[in-house]
Amino acid sequence: MGKRLEGKTIVITGASSGIGRSTAVEFARTSPKNLRLILTARRIDTLKEVAAQIQKEVGDGVKVLPYKLDVSKPEEVSSFVGNLPEEWRDIDILVNNAGLVKGVARAPDIAAEDMNIQFATNVTGLVNMTQAILPIFKKRPDGGAGDIINIGSIAGREPYPGGSIYCATKAAVKAFTDALRKELISTRIRIIEIDPGQVETEFSIVRFYGDKSKADAVYAGCEPLTPEDIAEVIVFAAGRRENVVIADTLIFPNHQA
Ligand code: NDP
Numbered sequence: 001m002g003k004r005l006e007g008k009t010i011v012i013t014g015a016s017s018g019i020g021r022s023t024a025v026e027f028a029r030t031s032p033k034n035l036r037l038i039l040t041a042r043r044i045d046t047l048k049e050v051a052a053q054i055q056k057e058v059g060d061g062v063k064v065l066p067y068k069l070d071v072s073k074p075e076e077v078s079s080f081v082g083n084l085p086e087e088w089r090d091i092d093i094l095v096n097n098a099g100l101v102k103g104v105a106r107a108p109d110i111a112a113e114d115m116n117i118q119f120a121t122n123v124t125g126l127v128n129m130t131q132a133i134l135p136i137f138k139k140r141p142d143g144g145a146g147d148i149i150n151i152g153s154i155a156g157r158e159p160y161p162g163g164s165i166y167c168a169t170k171a172a173v174k175a176f177t178d179a180l181r182k183e184l185i186s187t188r189i190r191i192i193e194i195d196p197g198q199v200e201t202e203f204s205i206v207r208f209y210g211d212k213s214k215a216d217a218v219y220a221g222c223e224p225l226t227p228e229d230i231a232e233v234i235v236f237a238a239g240r241r242e243n244v245v246i247a248d249t250l251i252f253p254n255h256q257a
Contacts, residue, residue: 001239005031009038009091010238013071013129014098016041018201019151021050022231023095024064025057030235032058038088040069040080041098071098071125072117077132093147093238094133096126099169101207104162115165122169126150127176134189143187147238150177151230152195154252170195181247190245192237197252200224222255 010027014020016039024039037054039047047066054064065088070076081089099122102114130148137146155163156170174193181191198219208214230251237246 001236002031002033004239004241005235006034008093009036009088010093010095011038011040011091011129011133012095012097013040013069013125015039015050016043016046018203019196019199019227019230019234020095020097022227023097023234024050025054026228026231026235027238028054028058028062028064030239031062033061035062036088037062037064038067038084038091039064040067040071042068042070044068071129072120074124074128077125077128080129081132081136089136091133091136091146093149094129095149095151095234096129097151098125099151099153099203101163101166101203103209104207106162107164110165118165118169119172122166123172123176126173130180137189138187140188143189144184145188145242147190147192148180149192149194149234149237151234152177152193154195154197154250154256156195157250178248181245188242190242192246193248194230194233194237195248195250196225196230197250197256198222198224199227199230201227223253225251225253 005027012020012024015024024037027035027037039050041047044066051064051066054062069080100118102118103111138144150173152173153170155167156174159167177191177193184191200219204215204218205212233249233251240246
């Protein structure tokens with residue numbers, strides 16, 4: 001699998017923590033020769049730490065570029081590719097992972113601000129990133145080649161009370177992903193979606209505005225997945241033979257029914 005990833009340039013959004021960070025490390029471990037990783041998120045200092053961790057572990061066969069990018073800001077996304085050094089622009093794989101959940105509220109109590117930031121990040125951000133990268137893929141022979149790996153959620157398939165907006169954003173990710181795959185059916189561009197269930201990351205803390213005890217209660221009676229569990233699936237999907245599309249994967253802990 002590592003051989004198939006050799007020479008690839010990979011962009012990961014939300015690479016500063018959780019699933020995105022683990023995915024960066026997993027790509028580097030799987031293909032430690034001749035790989036370029038562009039790690040993006042808002043916290044540039046944390047991205048630099050991730051880059052240093054990777055470099056320490058696998059050496060400089062993997063080149064890592066930390067890049068500060070807020071996917072909810074269209075102007076930052078549209079200038080992203082153009083701002084990359086020339087040798088980093090030939091992108092092969094985009095992992096659209098950046099995402100957040102804001103608040104738990106029943107419909108009458110949803111704050112406009114919370115709703116807007118979730119859509120701007122989880123949906124518009126993902127679509128804008130896709131639009132920024134697709135022209136690079138489309139330039140390749142036979143209608144184009146490359147991988148887009150979108151991180152959805154079980155929440156997009158099974159909405160829960162108090163989470164309607166987050167669930168709606170992830171349902172939108174699924175609809176967008178499925179339609180895009182059909183639009184690109186005659187090309188070598190693979191559109192992949194991975195939908196995690198409960199994964200223990202910073203995400204659970206954010207959900208309760210930093211109240212760790214409430215966040216921990218989410219996992220009562222259930223051993224959550226680790227970010228590494230999801231990272232392994234992402235890298236596995238990217239490392240398949242070109243004709244194999246792992247289109248749609250739901251992955252959750254054994255106890256999460
Ligand atoms: P984390 O909170 O650990 O990671 C989220 C990442 O997204 C961070 O790196 C954060 O970086 C980044 N991010 C958030 N907002 C923006 C933004 N506007 N622009 C750029 N980057 C941003 O959570 P997870 O790793 O758990 O989440 C990753 C993905 O997995 C999300 O899409 C989430 O919806 C999905 N998911 C998570 C599940 C879980 O149980 N944890 C379950 C199902 C899906 P920074 O703050 O530095 O910008």
